[in-house]
Amino acid sequence: MPDSKPIALILLNMGGPDSLEAVEPFLYNLFSDRELIQLPAGALLQKPFAKLISHFRAKKVVENYRTIGGQSPLLEWTKKQAEGTAKKLGDRYKPYVVMRYWHPRVEPVLAEIKAAGIETAVVLSMYPHYTGATTGSSINDFKRAVTKVYPELECQFIAEWYDWPNYLEALANRINSGLDNFHDLMRSEVQILFSAHALPQKFIDRGDPYRKHVEETVQGVMQRVGCYDWSIAYQSRSGPVKWMEPGTEEVLHELAEAGHRAVLMVPISFVSDHIETLEEIDIQYHDLAVSLGLVNFCRAPSLNDGDDFLDALAELVRVKCTI
Numbered sequence: 001m002p003d004s005k006p007i008a009l010i011l012l013n014m015g016g017p018d019s020l021e022a023v024e025p026f027l028y029n030l031f032s033d034r035e036l037i038q039l040p041a042g043a044l045l046q047k048p049f050a051k052l053i054s055h056f057r058a059k060k061v062v063e064n065y066r067t068i069g070g071q072s073p074l075l076e077w078t079k080k081q082a083e084g085t086a087k088k089l090g091d092r093y094k095p096y097v098v099m100r101y102w103h104p105r106v107e108p109v110l111a112e113i114k115a116a117g118i119e120t121a122v123v124l125s126m127y128p129h130y131t132g133a134t135t136g137s138s139i140n141d142f143k144r145a146v147t148k149v150y151p152e153l154e155c156q157f158i159a160e161w162y163d164w165p166n167y168l169e170a171l172a173n174r175i176n177s178g179l180d181n182f183h184d185l186m187r188s189e190v191q192i193l194f195s196a197h198a199l200p201q202k203f204i205d206r207g208d209p210y211r212k213h214v215e216e217t218v219q220g221v222m223q224r225v226g227c228y229d230w231s232i233a234y235q236s237r238s239g240p241v242k243w244m245e246p247g248t249e250e251v252l253h254e255l256a257e258a259g260h261r262a263v264l265m266v267p268i269s270f271v272s273d274h275i276e277t278l279e280e281i282d283i284q285y286h287d288l289a290v291s292l293g294l295v296n297f298c299r300a301p302s303l304n305d306g307d308d309f310l311d312a313l314a315e316l317v318r319v320k321c322t323i
């Protein structure tokens with residue numbers, strides 16, 4: 001019976017260090033990727049430069065990972081998302097995770113799928129908003145490895161889903177639970193600040209749809225949440241290039257200067273907790289906000305393995321997958 005053959009459900013994500021010792025080699029892999037970052041010295045010198053930058057950046061970033069427990073939680077969450085979604089889809093679907101810059105890397109996972117005799121795969125990017133820097137790089141890396149390790153594997157890619165209704169619904173649910181923290185305040189007193197990961201502006205200038213996707217997600221979510229003041233800002237703008245604007249810190253300053261006191265920050269381009277929610281938002285932006293007088297500062301919970309979000313992913317696979 002052809003329709004009972006197993007299908008690999010492969011979730012693609014960035015990956016993160018699984019120990020403090022792994023921070024530097026993880027950063028080296030990341031800075032070696034010219035689809036994410038083109039270091040100024042050209043392709044031939046990308047790796048030597050990556051070695052240098054990862055060495056120096058690791059000193060600072062190790063401390064950030066130490067404060068969130070000594071490792072990135074991204075793999076655990078992505079595994080739970082893969083397993084939970086496959087369970088909702090039924091026995092045919094076998095869950096796998098592939099990370100771009102740390103384990104599990106693509107080649108061993110493909111070898112495992114091949115050894116299990118699985119002939120088809122649905123490959124789902126865990127970045128809802130498309131950019132060449134994340135989804136593009138992950139899918140290219142995946143395709144290169146398929147050609148090498150398992151060219152017979154029939155793959156179907158889901159590369160963007162920023163406007164998927166059940167995803168918007170799940171995000172609206174997280175915002176509503178975040179808003180519960182402001183019970184004694186009026187609606188008009190709470191500012192919702194969506195914070196997406198920044199990209200260098202040159203990606204957008206050359207036609208990358210990332211900003212448009214983020215903005216459409218926010219529109220769709222706010223239609224569901226109702227009438228609040230909201231804005232979008234871009235976080236994690238480190239490195240000497242022109243980044244997307246406005247920056248999250250800058251908007252926090254503006255909100256404080258305008259006399260606001262209550263901010264709900266909503267991480268928007270990430271679908272689970274990782275260093276940029278647990279450290280950058282919960283510690284750095286929280287402390288900045290409070291010091292600026294934004295004394296009621298909260299973050300909406302991440303989507304993680306919430307049942308509504310797993311339902312959204314399962315429905316996405318059911319509808320988009322034609323295998």
Ligand SMILES: C=CC1=C(C)c2cc3[nH]c(cc4nc(cc5[nH]c(cc1n2)c(C)c5CCC(=O)O)C(CCC(=O)O)=C4C)c(C)c3C=C
Pocket residue numbers: 014015016017027030036037057061072073074127131133134197198199200269270273274275276
């Ligand atoms: C939508 C998600 C992300 C985009 C867009 C993105 C772009 C981007 N990131 C860097 C550089 C770094 N990213 C790092 C970690 C990291 N980034 C994302 C997501 C996006 N990045 C994730 C999920 C993670 C892993 C977090 C974890 O829990 O470990 C890092 C390492 C951490 C650090 O040093 O701050 C770097 C460096 C660039 C240059 C970029 C756009 C081109």
Ligand SMILES: [Fe+2]
Pocket residue numbers: 197
């Ligand atoms: Fe990043």
Ligand SMILES: [Fe+2]
Pocket residue numbers: 197236276
């Ligand atoms: Fe980042």
